[in-house]
Amino acid sequence: MSPATHGAFLFLQATGVDRRASAIRALYSVAVRLRIISVATAIVAAASSPAWSSGSAVSSAVQQAGQQYYIEYCASCHGTDGRGAGPVAAALTIKPPDLSKMAARRNGQYPFDELASYIDGRKAVAAHGSREMPVWGERFADESPDDPQQERIIHGKVLMLLVYLESIQR
Ligand code: HEC
Numbered sequence: 001m002s003p004a005t006h007g008a009f010l011f012l013q014a015t016g017v018d019r020r021a022s023a024i025r026a027l028y029s030v031a032v033r034l035r036i037i038s039v040a041t042a043i044v045a046a047a048s049s050p051a052w053s054s055g056s057a058v059s060s061a062v063q064q065a066g067q068q069y070y071i072e073y074c075a076s077c078h079g080t081d082g083r084g085a086g087p088v089a090a091a092l093t094i095k096p097p098d099l100s101k102m103a104a105r106r107n108g109q110y111p112f113d114e115l116a117s118y119i120d121g122r123k124a125v126a127a128h129g130s131r132e133m134p135v136w137g138e139r140f141a142d143e144s145p146d147d148p149q150q151e152r153i154i155h156g157k158v159l160m161l162l163v164y165l166e167s168i169q170r
Contacts, residue, residue: 022155023155023159024043025152026152026153026155026156026159027039027043027058027062027156027159027160028040028043028044028156029149029152029153029156030152030153030156030157030160031043031065031156033144033147033149033153034065036061036065038061038064038065039058039061039062039065039160041061042057042058042060042061042062043058043061045057046058059163062159062160062163062164063163063164063167064164065160065164066160066161066162066163066164066165067164069157069160069161069164070082070161070164070165073136073139073161074099074161076088077089077092077096077133078096078097078098078099079096081100081168082098082099082100082165082168083098083099083100084096084097084098084099092132093132094132096133099165099168100168100169100170101169101170102115102165102169103166103169104169104170110166110169112159112162115162115165116155116158116159116162119136119137119158119161119162120135120136120137120154120158121133121134121135121136121137121138122135122137122138136157136158137154137158140153140154140157140158141154
């Protein structure tokens with residue numbers, strides 16, 4: 001697994017120019033909409049520097065923003081440390097999984113695409129019916145109902161969360 005501090009940048013490098021550009025646009029849109037100045041500034045700075053040399057600055061800004069978002073949306077079930085002991089966990093029939101062991105459960109792999117589509121949940125729910133975890137793709141859509149960038153913002157929020165979660169893998 002890649003060192004967490006470089007997670008976002010490696011991901012952006014590895015997924016090819018088109019997908020990298022789309023991930024950057026998604027993160028930028030969400031940063032602007034949520035007024036996360038640190039992320040927007042880091043992206044602008046990185047984009048204008050040769051060979052994305054300040055990619056790790058993007059990574060750490062995104063990671064911090066993702067952590068705040070995690071605390072707001074996910075900690076109630078998965079716990080502030082991600083290990084599954086949030087206050088709401090006891091009320092669920094399925095225990096929330098330890099999110100700091102996602103890579104450990106997958107032989108050290110941290111598959112961004114698979115995890116993103118799981119968190120989003122809209123496709124999965126259409127195929128398999130209900131689940132205990134909220135369908136975040138719908139929740140995030142409700143947060144920016146009339147925005148023409150809606151899909152991009154949803155994608156950016158999920159990416160932000162995944163960059164943070166990658167940093168807590170153990
Ligand atoms: C209401 C409680 C609840 C909240 C809030 C919640 N989750 Fe979950 N999460 C679960 C449960 C329960 C599961 C196990 C699968 C299921 O039944 O839904 C799960 C599973 C997951 C998984 C799959 C883990 C794996 O290794 O496959 C991920 C990733 C995840 N949650 C991320 C998040 C993120 C990110 C947030 C915040 C945006 C979040 N969860 C908020 C309850 C919750």
